[in-house]
Amino acid sequence: MQITETLNEGLKREYQITITGSDLESRVAEKLEEARPEIQMKGFRKGKVPIALLKKQFGPRLMGEAMQEAVDGAMQGHLDETGDRPATQPDIKMVNEDWKEGDDVIVAMAYEKLPEIPDVDYKVIKLERLTVAPADADVDEALENLAKNVQNFDTKKGKAADGDQVVIDFVGKLDGEAFEGGAAEDYPLVLGSGSFIPGFEEQLVGAKKGDEKALDITFPEEYGAENLAGKAVVFEVTVKEVKKPVPAEIDDELAKKYGAEDLDALKGQISERLKAEYAGAARAVMKRKLLDQLDEKVDFELPPSLVNAEANQIAHQLWHEENPDVHGHDHPEIEPTDEHRKLAERRVKLGLLLAELGQKNEITVSDAEMSQAIMAQARQYPGQERAFFEFIQKNQGAQQQIRAPLFEDKVVDFVFEMAEVTEKEVSKDDLKKAVDALEDE
16 A cells, blocks of 8 residues: 655645555455355355355455545544644545456545644733623613513503504404304404414504404415415404503512512512623623634634635525525525635634634533533424434534534633633623624624
């Protein structure tokens, strides 16, 4: 077996691997001898089938296995010897496609190796951690929002408006006949809630107590009941009462509705939640400042394949954000811009730098941390948690999408511990401005 370097340019490497025909024959012969004791064929005792006959029947398949093993072994041996770490899976191609048994096998191997990451003195990094103490006004504002969420409704004189509640009797009719499931009495409907089919609530805006209305409605084409899908119907509606929303009283009863013992306990819970929110926002600001400093301090050659892939992904994602109605990949080819490439270069550089730091310091994501993160994401799919768990278990790519940000955050926290960090108390508005600035960059 022989490996010859054919390209050494920046991070790009290309090699020609030659595997002799005699080497392959030896490998096939070894495989046949290993399998022979367990093979039984008609006319021969078990383990006594002639090698020539075995080779005729199993030789082609074993030759393919021998080629694959020889190439894999040569590639791994080369990487172990050179210390190269390919940025992506090496590209392997057979050169002599007209190969026949007995010939040498010539294979071309190409890859981009990961660069040498320079050491960084993280202790010279200076960061500022913004701190915000929840003010009484912030807690009161949160309480008012909670009260609105459990609002009551009081009788209103006059016309119903969006946000008001109407108590109605209604009967739905198709071609003059009432249809099943289309009637109710004393039904409380909040206008603008979108809980009824399109057009129903809108036609009740402006209604008064005692009004009787005939609402012309067309069911959506995709409506679940086939007998109604796409059909024009009439709902005969009687408005029995109009009510306006009234926020709940901010008292112990409100607190109990949110699982707190009393109002003081609820205020304490809100204060702790606000502290956590402010701390999370402040951490995001400090993380951006850290990444900005690392981007300025560190420079090394980047694998073009990683930059190209990241630039294409950024361009594709931004295009879909600007064209939300287009799903899948049925769209014109999207070419990354210089701005996309610049952002891609930053992401690749910082990703490689943080990965190297994490590896050197044996930073890992534990099974418990992964399980906790998966459970948190599963809660976004109520009723489908089991299906989500099964999908994650079977999909290595999905697992990596969850593990990667966890790993990055652990590495960032590690750097925070080494860096010089000072605390600065600011107002909630100042923190918001700092967060808004992140989104504008």
